[in-house]
Amino acid sequence: MKARIRITLKNGVLDPQGKAIQNALSALGITGVADVRQGKYIEVELAETSEDAAKATVERMCKDLLANSVIENYAYELQRA
Amino acid sequence: MKARIRITLKNGVLDPQGKAIQNALSALGITGVADVRQGKYIEVELAETSEDAAKATVERMCKDLLANSVIENYAYELQRA
Amino acid sequence: MDAKAESRFEITPEIVAEHGLTPAEYQRLLKILGREPSFTELGIFSVMWSEHCSYKSSRVWLRTLPTTGKQVIQGPGENAGVVDLGDGDAVIFKMESHNHPSYIEPYQGAATGVGGIMRDVFTMGARPVANLNALRFGAPEHPKTRHLVDGVVSGIGGYGNCVGVPTVGGETNFDKGYNNNILVNAMCAGLARTDKIFYSAAKGVGLPVIYVGSKTGRDGIHGATMASAEFDDKSDEKRPTVQVGDPFTEKLLIEACLELMAKDVIIAIQDMGAAGLTSSSCEMADKGGVGIHLDLDHVPQRETGMTAYEMMLSESQERMLIILKPGSEPEAEAIFKKWGLDFAVVGETTDTGRMIVTHRGQVEADIPVTTLANSAPVYERPWYPITPPKMILPEWVPAPNAILETLKAMMSGPALASRRWIWEQYDHMVMGDTVQRPGGDAAVVRVHGTQKGLAVVCDVTPRYVAADPVMGTKQAVVETWRNLTAVGADPLAITDNMNFANPERPEVMGQFVGSVKGMAEACRVLDYPVVSGNVSLYNETNGVGIPPTPAIGGVGLVPDVSRMADIKLKRDSDLLILVGR
Amino acid sequence: MLRASVVVFPGSNCDRDVQVALEKITGFPVKMVWHGDASVPASDLIVLPGGFSYGDYLRCGAMAAHSPIMRDVIAKAKAGTPVLGICNGFQVLCESGLLPGVLMRNASLKFICRDVTLRVDNVETIVTKCYRKGEVVRLPIAHAEGNYFADKETLDRLEGEGRVVFRYADAAGEATPEANPNGAQRNIAGICDASGRIVGLMPHPERLFELSLGGADGRRMFESALLSAIETTV
Numbered sequence A, B: 001m002k003a004r005i006r007i008t009l010k011n012g013v014l015d016p017q018g019k020a021i022q023n024a025l026s027a028l029g030i031t032g033v034a035d036v037r038q039g040k041y042i043e044v045e046l047a048e049t050s051e052d053a054a055k056a057t058v059e060r061m062c063k064d065l066l067a068n069s070v071i072e073n074y075a076y077e078l079q080r081a
Numbered sequence C: 001m002d003a004k005a006e007s008r009f010e011i012t013p014e015i016v017a018e019h020g021l022t023p024a025e026y027q028r029l030l031k032i033l034g035r036e037p038s039f040t041e042l043g044i045f046s047v048m049w050s051e052h053c054s055y056k057s058s059r060v061w062l063r064t065l066p067t068t069g070k071q072v073i074q075g076p077g078e079n080a081g082v083v084d085l086g087d088g089d090a091v092i093f094k095m096e097s098h099n100h101p102s103y104i105e106p107y108q109g110a111a112t113g114v115g116g117i118m119r120d121v122f123t124m125g126a127r128p129v130a131n132l133n134a135l136r137f138g139a140p141e142h143p144k145t146r147h148l149v150d151g152v153v154s155g156i157g158g159y160g161n162c163v164g165v166p167t168v169g170g171e172t173n174f175d176k177g178y179n180n181n182i183l184v185n186a187m188c189a190g191l192a193r194t195d196k197i198f199y200s201a202a203k204g205v206g207l208p209v210i211y212v213g214s215k216t217g218r219d220g221i222h223g224a225t226m227a228s229a230e231f232d233d234k235s236d237e238k239r240p241t242v243q244v245g246d247p248f249t250e251k252l253l254i255e256a257c258l259e260l261m262a263k264d265v266i267i268a269i270q271d272m273g274a275a276g277l278t279s280s281s282c283e284m285a286d287k288g289g290v291g292i293h294l295d296l297d298h299v300p301q302r303e304t305g306m307t308a309y310e311m312m313l314s315e316s317q318e319r320m321l322i323i324l325k326p327g328s329e330p331e332a333e334a335i336f337k338k339w340g341l342d343f344a345v346v347g348e349t350t351d352t353g354r355m356i357v358t359h360r361g362q363v364e365a366d367i368p369v370t371t372l373a374n375s376a377p378v379y380e381r382p383w384y385p386i387t388p389p390k391m392i393l394p395e396w397v398p399a400p401n402a403i404l405e406t407l408k409a410m411m412s413g414p415a416l417a418s419r420r421w422i423w424e425q426y427d428h429m430v431m432g433d434t435v436q437r438p439g440g441d442a443a444v445v446r447v448h449g450t451q452k453g454l455a456v457v458c459d460v461t462p463r464y465v466a467a468d469p470v471m472g473t474k475q476a477v478v479e480t481w482r483n484l485t486a487v488g489a490d491p492l493a494i495t496d497n498m499n500f501a502n503p504e505r506p507e508v509m510g511q512f513v514g515s516v517k518g519m520a521e522a523c524r525v526l527d528y529p530v531v532s533g534n535v536s537l538y539n540e541t542n543g544v545g546i547p548p549t550p551a552i553g554g555v556g557l558v559p560d561v562s563r564m565a566d567i568k569l570k571r572d573s574d575l576l577i578l579v580g581r
Numbered sequence D: 001m002l003r004a005s006v007v008v009f010p011g012s013n014c015d016r017d018v019q020v021a022l023e024k025i026t027g028f029p030v031k032m033v034w035h036g037d038a039s040v041p042a043s044d045l046i047v048l049p050g051g052f053s054y055g056d057y058l059r060c061g062a063m064a065a066h067s068p069i070m071r072d073v074i075a076k077a078k079a080g081t082p083v084l085g086i087c088n089g090f091q092v093l094c095e096s097g098l099l100p101g102v103l104m105r106n107a108s109l110k111f112i113c114r115d116v117t118l119r120v121d122n123v124e125t126i127v128t129k130c131y132r133k134g135e136v137v138r139l140p141i142a143h144a145e146g147n148y149f150a151d152k153e154t155l156d157r158l159e160g161e162g163r164v165v166f167r168y169a170d171a172a173g174e175a176t177p178e179a180n181p182n183g184a185q186r187n188i189a190g191i192c193d194a195s196g197r198i199v200g201l202m203p204h205p206e207r208l209f210e211l212s213l214g215g216a217d218g219r220r221m222f223e224s225a226l227l228s229a230i231e232t233t234v
């Protein structure tokens, strides 16, 4: 199984990177960009073949390591290899 | 339109961050992780309403700024607000 | 919560308690106002009366510290202390804790701690030139320690490196007493000219109140009260929002403020630290003996629908409040725009003596300034002196059989092992004036463009303080003195960061009192006054407190850096001499 | 005479340091050029200094590479004006395509600030004329992203054309894995373009240019720049 995990900053948490990207885009002349938020994208290759078990593993990873729930949210999709 | 952009390291480019996460996961007792790759996830809110125009804008962003083609690939999905 | 909901909010005893106010304190508030507070007013009082802002448990004792001397230009009471370096040069410095946020989000907590202390220093007109940090972590084998060390160290580096101020020293200890309550104390020293020092008194009526820096968001609301509230098991999940720092903006803010300071237009300036807009505006007005009117409609906002309560309590980082000479707004605005920073006129000083906060045409707060600034309760908390344990005489301790092995074991243990792995993650050379790098007794940075050197160091051994608060703290002060002397500096003054557990326990208060007494005596004897400092209480989880940790930061002057001393052995067969008793 | 210009991006933080070094060593005043300006004044050397331009957000140097001033820097560089990129400046040169490759996260994933030893492999560039070929020098590094990466073809081309200017090496001049602080491919610390007029390197020569700072190996880099300027004007 492959898990594709996205970690994003919670709403309301300052995102200096996103803001800087937005400014840079407009300096490049790319207009009509209302908002940019930067997060992390993590791809994990799991030995697990059952969907439920994979889900449980990914949840644990996200909670214990990949995301800090004080400022971040996570979301993911599972995909059979 | 919202664009959800994933930027990943090209195959063959070493990813020490991914490796570090993999090690940390195994230290946490999370096993069965065959590989981890870390990338960036960027969400962009576009004023654009036509799909084709949005696509062209996102392509330009990725090529000109968001991804460095020496080491990175990009992929994205568009979503109506 | 939208504005309408806010006005409907009824103030129940639960809400009062949630704001960290005791019933007696709430009665005091009612008496001051002569009526029920609005929700915004309750928030304002709660942060102003928090331990963090009001020093209500420590104030009576801090007054006993020696704070004057011929070298002192400004003692405690401003954003940072100021000491004369001769030839028109001054050093401005202070230390501050960011303990609780760093435990919850180590990277951001430590990073914003560094950002906050630098703002305290450049607010007064100094260019920050040296950062230090005093860190205490739990036992090395504790499951959380590695993660916390990693996060804290990279957060400190991440912020300081980006801003471009060298991190030149600090100290790091591990002790199980900090397992659930790490300490992150950040110190910053900056250089200014004595005729270009800026203070926070908003003297004058009808002056524009200017907001500059980043936009205001809902960051760290209740942060100031959190920093003073004891932890419990639930804090892991309660997880109040911590602020995210933006060192890039801080760098721009430093450059913009210094550029503005070079003009003759600033009457007063203060950073928005803990309790943000509330404490900065109130303190500036109080010191200037004026009233202040804030119109929150003009506050640059990052989020939509922010209430007056949220804006007054927000702890968004990288913001400053400035009182300008009238008419100079366009000149000031041009500078901040050039650096890509927000600039807004958010109010003016008045002759009403009141702090009036309006938002969308409504008066959200109307409080007498002096009362708000000075009415915080002052507690003389019960304490008893700590009896030091019996002295252990050297002859009672059996000598180790393998001295060399023992020495090796000690040197490689977590207490004494080299900290190179930490300071190599900090840029300690940027600015091109670091003439003595970390690793020695004290670090030395040159006063830019001169041959003078500023020596900086921080020290404390909590074990000693726990055994004997008076002697242990004297020892800490004296150790900074020795470290400064060892590089060839004349020690000048100190800052301190008093980290203790719950002051409502008499033995903790006893540690605190003993520590202040020891510091006062050592400083008096050495003519080494305390010019700034910070107190962090309630460092306690589930009733278990941290070891008493009064971190001392010392600064000294090296008259000529070409004659500085360092710890490097220079040549074979040089003599080693042991001095002292 | 040396007319040097230092470009100041928002977030640059070694701009003053390099200005001080250049002025002290060459005796000529240095112009500071703001990133928002349309052009760099006529110069014998343009320096892109170290620091965290635009916060180093997204990727180091990426945003600076697209700033207004860089359009002119790129044009001037292509027309032959010497350009030196130090640390963040090297990252900007790579991101703007003036030099090949990219600087990735250090293999240790940590920021590293310490002195390293380097071997000077090319002494024909505008900033290395005063060194001896194969000489080992000591300079500080201070970066989190200095891990030089390029595909094999590019690396081979760089080597073939002698465009590797500095390599991390031990005291004996061996480019060993132990001497490599950040995982850079083939221990590369600095490279140049085909003409030797555009040079980028991770170490900071401006941090060790006088003995009071603990070493002076960086000094000759600025002396070389002065010499190059004099040679082209006579």
Ligand SMILES: Nc1ncnc2c1ncn2[C@@H]1O[C@H](COP(=O)(O)OP(=O)(O)O)[C@@H](O)[C@H]1O
Residues within 6 Å of the ligand: C132, C133, C134, C135, C167, C168, C169, C170, C171, C172, C416, C419, C420, C422, C423, C438, C439, C440, C441, C442, C459
């Ligand atoms: N957190 C830190 N940040 C920066 N430098 C540190 C830190 N911890 C220790 N150091 C440096 O490591 C060296 C040794 O520290 P320490 O063991 O506390 O010294 P000493 O025993 O001489 O007081 C000192 O130069 C100190 O500045």
